[in-house]
Structures are given as C-alpha cells and as structure tokens.
Amino acid sequence: MLTLNDLKVGETAVVVRLHGKGPVRRRMMDMGITKGVPVLVRKLAPLGDPVELTVRHYELSLRKDDCALIEVERQTDAGSRATPSR
16 A cells, blocks of 8 residues: 655656545545545655645645545556646
8 A cells, every 4th residue: 555655856746545544534635535535745844744736736745644544546647637728
C-alpha cells in the first residue's frame, strides 16, 4: 500500500482510498481529498512534518499522521487521467 508519506516532492498521485474513520475521514473529505483526486506534493517542512500538497487547485498542509491514512497510486504521464481539450 502506497500512501502520501511515500511520495517525494514534485510527485503526483491519485487518491485511491481514505483509511481514516469517523471525524478524521470526514475532515479529509471536507478538505477535498476524495477518491480519484490528483494530489501533488509541493513541499516538506525541514523535519518532514507537515507536508504541503496541492489538491483541487489549492494548497493544503497535512500532518504526516494524516498523510499515512491516504492511500494513493502514483500518476505517470502514460497513466494520466487528463481529458483532451476540445
């Protein structure tokens, strides 16, 4: 299982599953972290906590404990889910 904690700065991944329960899961969903959403790791704090992410065109900082609850799949150029513009 790959989580947001496993990604390096500059990597993009797609959310596969949220492992939190109750209020923690609801809070993450309220912040826009839902299944199928691309997430970019922008920065890490000097000691690695918190992690700054880009989710749905805004910046979000999460603790490493919260990042460990978010299962992701690395996004590659070949596996991009972007749709062609018309």
